[in-house]
């Protein structure tokens with residue numbers, strides 16, 4: 722037993738030396754992989770998630786548009802229930818109310834039945850996060866595009882800032898919805914116009930001030 726103890730001691734010492742040599746290597750491996758993991762998380766965070774930190778949906782310009790149908794109460798100020806017999810075009814607008822949501826704009830149109838402030842509405846409203854609300858059936862007229870109310874479908878788009886530029890999510894929904902409506906009413910990108918093309922009003926502002934962006938939008942619709 723004594724011999725055994727003596728015998729094992731040097732071996733134990735060798736084991737300790739080996740461990741002492743391996744420990745810093747393991748520590749280094751753990752440190753490097755931690756740093757690498759944090760770095761990859763940051764890169765992923767920057768490129769794939771929004772500023773809120775929630776996972777951003779990948780934006781695609783194809784596929785069926787998803788929308789909520791929340792029709793206005795029939796009334797002479799925003800839903801006169803006049804028949805839209807033949808749809809010959811689609812008119813794009815902007816709300817000119819930076820930061821307002823699709824729901825708030827829908828509620829504004831709804832409120833006109835009581836406030837009688839003006840006559841205004843839109844078939845569709847697209848929000849800053851790309852959400853779409855339908856306010857008026859496509860068989861009825863909206864009050865949005867002056868002389869072209871009688872034969873067009875109107876789309877109002879929300880925008881975060883005064884320059885009227887749409888978010889990527891709003892833009893993606895606008896392309897999808899417009900493409901879908903073109904298919905439904907047998908129209909082409911040439912039948913898609915701005916409010917500006919009807920009255921000269923700077924609406925939608927960004928597409929009036931950036932003709933190239935407007936052309937790109939019509940190309941994106943044509944490309945579908």
Ligand SMILES: [Zn+2]
Pocket residue numbers: 813814815865916924925
């Ligand atoms: Zn307009």
